[in-house]
Amino acid sequence: MTLAQWMPFIVLVPMITSGLVALLPGRNLPWLMTFLAATASTGLSLWVLFGIDAEPLRYAFGNWPPPIGIEYRVDAANAWVAFIVSGIAMAALLWGRVSVHQEIPERQNIFYALFLLALAGLLGITLTGDAFNVFVFLEISSLSTYALIAFGHDRRGLLAAFRYLIMGTIGATFILIGIGFLYMMTGTLNMADLAERIPAVADTNAVRAGFAFIIVGLGLKLALLPLHLWLPNAYAFAPNVITVFLAGTATKVALYVMLRFIYTVFGGDYSFGAVPLATLLMILAIAGMVVGSWVAMFEPNLKRLLAYSSVAQVGYLVLGVSLVSLIGLTATFVHLFNHALMKAALFMALGTVMYRTGSARIEAFYGVGRQMPWTMTAFALAGLSLIGVPTTAGFISKWYLILAAMEAGLAWLVVLILITSFMAVYYIWRVIEAAWFKPAQTDAQGATKVFREAPLALLIPLWIMVALNFYFGLETSLSLGAAEQAAQALLGAFK
Amino acid sequence: MSDNKILRIVARFLIPLIMLFALYIQFHGEYSPGGGFQAGVVFAAAWILFVLIFGLDLGLEVIPERAMFVLMVFGVMLYCAVGLANVLMGGMFLDFSVLLESPQAAQQAGIITVELGIGITVATVVMLIFTMFARRKREQDALEDEA
Amino acid sequence: MIDIGLLIFLVVVAVAVIHVRNLFTASMLFAIYSLLSAGLFVVLDAGDVALTEAAVGAGISTLLFLATLTLVDREEAPAIKPWRHHWPALLVVGITGAFLVYATLDLPQFGDPNSPAQTHVGAQYIANTYEDMGIPNMVAAVLASYRSIDTLGEGFVIFTAGLAVYALLSVPPRRRRKNGAHDKAAEKTGEKSHE
Amino acid sequence: MSFIPTLSPLTVVVIPFVGALAIALAHQHPKLRDGLGWLASIAFFIAVAGHIGPTLSGQGATQTLSELLPGVSIAFAVEPLGLLFALIGASLWLVATLYAQSYMKSLNYPHLARFFACYAIALGAAAGIAFSENLLTLFIFYEILTLSTYPLVTHSGSEEARRGGRIYLFYLLASSIGLLLPAIIWVYAATGTLDFQSGGILGDHIAPHWIPVLVGLFAFGIGKAALMPMHKWLPAAMVAPAPVSALLHAVAVVKAGVFTILKVAIFVFGIDVLLATGAGVWVAWVAAFTIVSASLVALRLDDLKARLAYSTVAQLSYVIVGAMIATPLAAIGAVMQLAMHAVAKITLFFSAGAIQVASGRKKIKEFDGLGRVMPYTFTFMTIGILSIIGLPLFGGMWAKWYLLMGSLSAEQWIVAGALMLSSLLNILYLLIIPIRGFFAPAADGVPTEGLHEAPMAQRVAMGITATACVVLFFFPEPLFELAKGLVS
């Protein structure tokens, strides 16, 4: 089979495996199958990523030529996103085995089956070239995500999941409305076909409305301010492994789809010309950066702190888009990857501490730095990446973002990026200070609580993640190269 | 509700009829409106009717929870299996035309099989969900009684 | 022009569903809404959809709502917020609605056989189905073959829902507690212990 | 020195890091830990010294590690100025090791392994700064230096130390990320490169009227150079143990700051460009203001280390003045000040620590009569002070001389005036200390019985650096030649 023929298996492997995993007994077998499936997806998507050239890979399901049938159409942009998503899933699983034993002692087969469905859904959204197919796979990933968030033992997870469900469904319905308008005006659902047929009807209210509804619907999924309200609690009260996974993937995929619609379906000229989208996105992005960072600075629950930081990071991602340039888009794509790396590492570190202390409150971190030095050092190093210190992956992202801003002649934006970086310094610092400079917690009797260092099964994946943050801060040819290709693929649109 | 004799007798007639109707829309879906989804739902409705009249325990004896769970997986796996078979026979995923000599017949065979898969999954998922809700009530009541 | 009577009846029922505070009544009204829309689908030539809406919307959804009502309060709490606090919701809805109306002004006329929707891909299905598959029901053909991967996805959506509900409701319930009370049992299960 | 092998720059930089790791791992074996401390510092010194030969013969080693961004790599290149800075650091580390091991033990500080490990890392970072081939590499090590010295500042763990540490970290990080980094980005965005090249890299990529702004971004962004108002971290850092103040806040950290300024002035802007455009003059005035006002503040301070800290603030601005006026003479003075001040100031901090160890006293008003009890310490201190004031017979004189000549030749009367005024103030606030120590009668109620001289190791360390102050007066040629080579 050729590369193009293997390509859909990036989605099919986790999807099919999910059924098998649901039937597997015990705890280790489901994990193993899940991990293998994620690894297979990662391997395949890496293969696709390297094997792709100017022409997109196409796969027509049922051998029906599009637009009659549904096709997967993969260029450098979706290959890159698929690699990020599956890679993060793999990393999260590698770290999560032990953590899941603790958080979800029972029914792990259901948990892992849902995990795989969430993964398959996200990958399906990423690879497909059909607008309605996006909706279907979006719902697979969303429904499984709602359940996964509610899996934790904290009752607030239920509430967070429900609120996410309402918001997410509204978002999906908006997308559906948008697709409906596009269908009514063009008679097709295939993205490439839409791209061909939209210009003829571009100047109509219906197409504009379709565009707006899709963007708003995706904005909800993307947690773009002011549609971010579901995110902090959903991240904060989900099981840790899910937080690691979601933080690196869910919003990323939504952003990718948004870009696909902006650039491929509608075309950059239309998207940024017909409506002041760039300005709007920039305002929202900046608002997200500032508000997210600001709230994170004073948030006592560290998982929520990092979640708000994610709101801010979504701001960075969208900022790159709003600059409407190759370099800005490259910044977005490289940050897509780098942010996944750093947030995964941070949430892993947090989860590793929680494995011992059982709480995400900042008070629970008092003195932990001395008791769990390896874990907290990893946290600190990953924090450097989040701040954007040179030699870390985060620096590369910020650098490109700043270059894009300079290129656009927006020096004040550079200042703003630096200010929000400072805010990141502050909120990461709070954690460091709590861990190393506060006296350790005491129990009711006044005796110091002693937490042992986490087991190696958690530490090793965590440190691998931290090491990757530094590796991709020093050796950037893969990440930057892929990001640039992805940006070019989008700007060149489907050929 | 299950004390009502007339209801029981009517149900005895009605339930097989509904199931038959379900099978009809399952396998006649290519000729008239209907197909796996509708059939699955209708089939599940028949079972739910059974449960409402004869009780959950009896209903679970007819179709155990575990069976629902396994069949739920089986349904989607059947669908996937057809797709994978197409790939193994040299076609694209879900390209039914490679299944048999005649592409038309192959398409029909493929459609029937995947519709069956969908029907099974839909029916069992609906039953499973209903079981979950119905049993929840009993468990909650048991808890209240304890207290 | 589709049946104006049906549409107006739908509006009345929809308002009623939102308005009544008794959730049992609301569920029933919801079922009626589904049935009415199923009727509308028949008028609109969508037999498959009508059948599904009747079975799923009026049947399964209503059943689930009713089943839930055996587990939760049947009465919706009276509005806590005074009416003036509803203006953000009204604003959002108003803007969305106005935007939708604005969008419709350019839509092809209702039932126009020459609209893009009818002439492009849709027409090809109508033209090719019998030749490709030898079956008369185009909906089945499009569903199961032309757009088969969508339907597979749909199957997985259902499967996901099954797993999700199973995951949520197969854990034994804890003692119901009153609003906001802190649950000691949760603390116990939350306490980490085993290595 | 051809008998010493020339290691690659990366190896040189890595030696202290490896040493730090070894020290950290040996935390349960004090003897081994101290031995490793010596080993690391000696090996580092030899490795740095190994570069003297090739660098002076114009064949400074270069090494590129990885290309981070198009046109920007992590890369090293050894050139005379960097080598000078590295040599200062390496040789004073040797002395400081002698001093610090004695000091930390006599005051019973805990966590010594962490202390010496961070100490080593700081030196490694300083070497990284010294050998950087471009601005980004320099920036990376600059930040490593900031972060690795933070645990040293807060070493005692007291609330006061933590407060000081927070100010320290805030000022250094804020200035570097908020001003220095944008400046670097600006340079990159304009020129597409960050490599150091003699004659500068700006060319005409940046409009002349923007250059003073860029100079300002660098001057204030390099917070380690302590140009007012970015100087606040330096007094705050004085909560650190004396060896930290001595080696880091008199040598490694602050010198890294002024070194970076010199490096930027010479290799990014180009001395000629600065001189021709006068873009740096306004910064020179700020530096002049810093010199005078820091001296005035020092005058009022009673805590010896705080007074020394403000003295350091003033002395650092001498280098900035030299770099910004940018006449050849001034630049030579700046380079020489780099070395002279390091040697003299470390002596002073050593003595401040020694006094604290021996008598537990920190306030200058308690020193009356102490010089008679601790003659060695106070003598060495006097030598350091005289060198800093810039009197003949002591190395500091040369630096002051060239700086003064440079500012006069550039007709910068304000600056020249500030330099002279400062020397006068120096006498008032520094020389007064040993004078009171030797000649003032012991203050009432402050017992002198039972006091004795500082431990031997500390006296030896002070002796070495004090001697160096004198030696540098008589043999300044190598330094002078090096500086001249840089500016011409």
Place this chain on the structure above:
Amino acid sequence: MMDVVLSYFNYWVVILLMMIGFYGVIAHGNMDKKLMALGLFQTSVFILFISAGKVIGGATPVIRDGVSVFSNPLPHVLILTAIVVGVATTAVGLALAVRINEAYGTIEDDLIGDPSHEPEEP
């Protein structure tokens, strides 16, 4: 003008339906009611889609003798999928509501408040 009004009247009523549902989702705190309103919202969107597939004078898209004009089958297929997605969402939402009721003793969102201000479970 009258033409336009008549031609788009259907659409507008459907939009009115959608907005009634949408309003219910946002404004009502009861989770059961929220999900019902969500169902209304979605069902109304379905009507919009199906309207788009209708051809005047067309017939149900099942080939049979004597019929030559069919309504478009594609929207039907899409909406079949969407209906299933809708009920799946409802089921999961209701299951969550049941669990929330057990954990909090109510399914009125307004009575629960912001979960981040709750005391931390350990």
